[in-house]
Amino acid sequence: MKPLIKLITAAALPALMLGCATAKYIDHDGRDSIVNVGQINTQDWIRAADELTQSLLLSGAINSVAGKPKVMMIGRIKNNTNQHIDTDSLMKKIRVALNKGGRALTTTAVGLDGPEDESSKAVRELRADDEFNQATIPGKGNLISPDYSLSGKIIQNNARAKRGLLPTIKQSEFAFQLSMTDLKTGLAVWEEEKLIVKQGSRAAVSW
C-alpha cells in the first residue's frame, strides 16, 4: 500500500502546484481584461481605433484614385490627459487598418519632429560613398510627399460623487479626437470624436 500512496502523492503534488499558477492568456479585448477607471486600457485603445477607422473609411474622405493609395503623414497627437500614454497605441492601429484596406499608406520619411524613420535619409547620404554601388542607392525625386496629415488630441475629464454610505464613485471620460487635413488645401476633410466613459469605486486602506 505504501508504494501506492507514494506514487499517488508524487503524481498529485505537481498537479496541485500547477493549479496554484495564476498567469494565463486572455482575449485582449474580452471581458477578462482588467479595467482601470483612471487609465486607458488596451481594450479602450482597440475600441477607439476601430470606431475611428470605420468612421474614416465610411466618410469617403480618402478615396484612392485608380487603385493608387493616398499618402498620409502623422501630425501632432496632443496628450491632454493627466497620465503618460503612448499615442502610437491608437495611431498604429488606424494606420494598419488603412494600410491593409489599400486606402492609404503612411510616410515615415516626414514628420513634425523630423522623420519617424531616419533610414530614408540615411540611405541617401551614401551617395558620396564609393564603397556602395551607386545604382542601388535611390535617386533624387523618389520620396513621395503626403496628401493628408492625421492629427488629434486625447482629453481626460474626471469626476467623483459620493452617494450615501456607498464608496465614492469615480468616473473618467476619455475623448479621442482626430482630424484629417488635405495638405493641398489645408482643409479638414474628416473629423471625428470617440468617447469612452468609465466608472468605478475603490476602497482605500486607512487608519
Add this chain to the structure above:
Amino acid sequence: MRCLCYPVFVLLLTGCASYVSQTGAFRGAWNSGSIERAAQLATQEANQRSESRDAVVWFLEQGAALRAADQFAASNQAFEQAEKRIRFYDRQATVRLSKEATGLLTNLAALPYEGRGYDRVMLNTYQALNYLQLGQADAALVELRQAHAEQDAEVVRNARRIVAARKSAGEYERAIRRAKLDELQPDIALDYGAFVNPFTDFLHALCLWNLATDDRENALVSLRRIHSTLGGPEFLASEIRFVDRILGGAKHPDLAYVIFETGVAPIRREVRLDVPLRREKVRYVAASFPRLERRGRSAPAHVATGETRYDATLICDMDAVVGRDFRTGLPAVIFRTLAASATKAAVAKKAKEESGDLGAIAGFLYQAAGAQADLRTWTTLPKEFRVCRIETPGDRRLTLLVGPQKSEITVNTGRVNVVCVKSFAPGAPLKIQQFRLK
C-alpha cells in the same frame, strides 16, 4: 538561566551602533565637500555591509558619492546593487512572517532597510542623470519611466505596510490607537501629495521633449502636473508654453538648463517617549521613535550671463518629500514600535515573576537592548532642487551662484545642454558637471 540566554541573544541581535553614528565620518566628509574621501568611505562601508540589513542604504550613499566624484559608471553599479536588493525584498514581501516576528522581539532597526518610497524614485533619477552623463539616452529614459512607476507603486506598498502593522499590533491594537504621539509629526511647509517628486517629473519632461521619439507629448503632462503641484510658478507656466510651441514644430535657440542641488536632506534622530497603554499586562511602555531633523537652510541660486542675472526656481523641496514619506509611514512605525515594546515589557514582566531579581535584570537588559529607533535614511540626498533655463550666450559662459559661492563655466556645444551644480556646506567649493541633451 533561560531568561538570561534570551537577552544575550537579543543583545547580539540589536547591539549595533545607530545609523547616525555609523555615518558620522562619511557625513563629515560629504558635508565639507571632500567628495573623493566621501566616495572612498561609502565604498568601504558598502563593501563591508553588502550582505547586511543596511546594504541598501549604504549602496545608495555609495551611488550618490560616486556620482558626485564623476565616477558615473561605478555610481550606477552601486545603484543597481541597491535596486537588486530592493527587488529581492519586494519579492519576499508576502511571505515574511518572520520579519514581523523579528520586529516584535527586537526593534525596527534590526529589520532590513528595504528602501523608502522617495529612495526608489531618487535612485532611478540619479541613474538617469548618470546615463545622460555617459551619453546613453535610451537607458536614461528607461530609468525615468521606472521612477514614474515607482511613484505609483509606493501608494500600494504603503497600504500593505498599514495592514501588516495592524496585524503585528495584535492584542494591543486598540490601546495603541489611543496613543497620541503628535510630537513625532514632521513640520511640512509644502505638501506635494502622495510620493510625488517634482524634480524627477521635471527631468523626465526635459528628456521626453528632447530625446524621446514617440512620446514627446508626455512632457507636457509632466510639466502640467508639476505646475499644479507647485502652485503655478511662472517658470513652469513659461516652460509649458515654450515646450508646447516646440512640439508644434517651432525652432528654438541654444538652451542651457542649470540644475542646482543644494544642501542636505533631513536625518532621523531618536526620541524616547513613555506611552500609557492602560492594559492589564502592560500599563505603559517606554519606546524609542525616530523624529525628522532638518539640516541647514535653504540657499538661493542664480545664473548670470554678463550683467543679467536669472533666479533659479525651487522645483523640489526634498525636506517636504522626505517629510511626507515620513508622515505617511509614521502610523505603521508607531504601531510596530509600541507593539514591540509591549511584547518585550510583557516578556520582562513574566521573567521577573518567574525568576525574581535575576529575571528582572534580564528583562531590563532585554528591553534596553531592543529600544532602538530605526534612524536609517539616505543622508546624501540634497535639501533642494532648483532649476533655471537660459538661452546660451554667444560666448557660452555662465556664472553660477549659490548663496555666497560663485563659479564659472563654459557650456559645451549643443542645442540643449544641462549643467548640474551641487553645493555642500557654505565655503565648500561647488561641484559642476554638464552633459549635452541635444
